[in-house]
Amino acid sequence: MTSKAASMKTSFVLSAIAAFGVLAAPVFAQEQQMQNDGTARSKVKPARLIEFTGDREFLKESSRLRVWRGEVGYTLEVDAAGTPVDCELAEKFRMNYVNDKLCEVLMKHHSFEPAQDSSGAPVEGSYEGRLNFMDIRAKG
Known part of the structure; x- marks a missing residue:
């Protein structure tokens, strides 16, 4: 590679990095502002x-559904009485049936x-959580 080509490549890479910084800065600033905005959401004590x-x-349900992951991450929405009312897996499975069945177990057994x-x-x-299959098996 000639020095002119290397210089152009370096210039292109630096321009791309600078452009990314310019584009990402407003998003980062907005996130910072949202976290420290003093609204009620920032003063909520999370579900425990x-x-x-x-x-x-x-x-048992994971085995029946042939889930072969090391762990499953999830988010449960909790109502004002402390009851889980909705569930979403962090990494969804291709079949919605699998997602729904695992969420049923998660919602039924959390308090x-x-x-x-x-x-x-x-x-x-x-509430955000993760279940590790090796840890669960070790308990049992």
Whole structure:
């Protein structure tokens, strides 16, 4: 590669990096502002897991559905009474049936203290978790 070609390549790479920085800066600034905006959302105490009692059921359902992952990440939406009302897997399976069945087990076997607003009143919230199959098997 000639020095002129190398110089052009370096110039192109530096221009691309600079352009990315210019484009990413407003997004980063907006995220920072949203986190520190003083709104009620930033003052909510999140839902706290009391217990998950579905280790055996989750393993059984995963085996039945032929789930071959090392772990499953998920987010549960929790109502103001502390009851899970919705579930989403972090990495969805191709078949919605598998996603739905695993979420049924997750929602049935989690119990929470509800999220609280700044005055301590219960509000809707969410909980993010991960289940590792090796850890679950080791417990059983």
